[in-house]
Amino acid sequence: MKNDTINHGQASHLLRKKFVIVLGDSIQRSVYKDLVILLQKDNLLTQAQLKKKGELEFENDCLLEGGPMNNSTGYREVREYRSDNHHVRFYFITRIFSEYVESILEDIRCGLKPDLVVVNSCIWDISRWNRPWELNYRDNLGKFFTQLKSILPKESLVVWTLTMPVGNNIRGGFLVPEIAHIGSTMREDIVEANAVSSSVASGFGLDVLDLHIHFRSQLQHRVKDNVHWDAQAHRQISTLLLQHAAQAWGVALTGPHTVLDIQDGPNQKPVGESHTMTSGFVALTRPAPTHKLKNNYLITENRLAKLKWRCRFSLDARRRYWLNNMYTNYTKRK
Secondary structure, rough: OOOOOOHHHHHHHHHOOEEEEEOOOOOHHHHHHHHHHHHOOOOOOHHHHHHHOOOOOOOOOOOEOOOOOOOOOOOOEEEEEEEEOEEEEEEEOOOOHHHHHHHHHHHHHHOOOOOOOEEEEOOHHHHOOOOOOOHHHHHHHHHHHHHHHHOOOOOOEEEEEEOOOOOOOOOOOOHHHHHHHHOOOOOHHHHHHHHHHHHHHHHHHOOEEEEEHEEEEEEEHHHHOOOEEEEHHHHHHHHHHHHHHHHOOOOEEEOOOOEEOOOOOOOOOOOOOEEEEEEOEEEEEOOOOEEEEEEHHOHHHHHHHHHHHHHHHOHHHHHHHHHHHHHHHHHOOO
């Protein structure tokens, strides 16, 4: 596993005063947990923390809603971590669109709007609900993305993560005896489902983070059930997610060991296109800045002018919004 993972200071600064929502299954629960612990310290999750579900408290978070401990499609778990500077919430879902998911979307519609939404739903969708699954899964994805986009402001960043690779002989809570026979084909089903979800998400202009292709070369970090992943893998997931968010928000993170910067060049997406990322940013050596902004974000006057000029044709609405505000604040402080 790479050593250039994001650290506590970088994560804390990037998500300061941000509201993050994570939706998905047990792997997404561990994504949430790693973000929560990373916002407080550089420790990794323990094996017990990775396995546990429905606990009343985890690293200063709280359980807002929890159902009976079972492996049914109706299992509920809503968790939330709040501090003076950070706010992260997790919803456990077993299907990308359902009456329960509609109630979650209604919560978002009536409440605080998230700055970042990290979502994945696949394994339960294609195993526990419908076989064959493709038409129903594609239809539900469309319904979910349509409603989600209708309630979020343009500044909100939505990242659809592709499902990570599973092994041949899988064991997991979703794989009840009634469907044990499909365990041997889940690897191929997930590849097909990732292609479907990536296509639909991109069609809605959402960002897609391809965790499947990234972790195909990191299988030593998959645990014995051949579905879930260890703490090192989840710290790498957090790194990829936060690097992706930093790029989408147009900010540079600084730390004692690595600098994460905006990528230039032919891979820059034009206005209106979603971004599919398979790995993080390039670590760059950065000259001493001529101006220091709050939250440890560093930017030079020349770079700001360059970004301001380039945003006319190469940056989407989120980045133009950030750059316009940043340019105004910078001009006022000169």
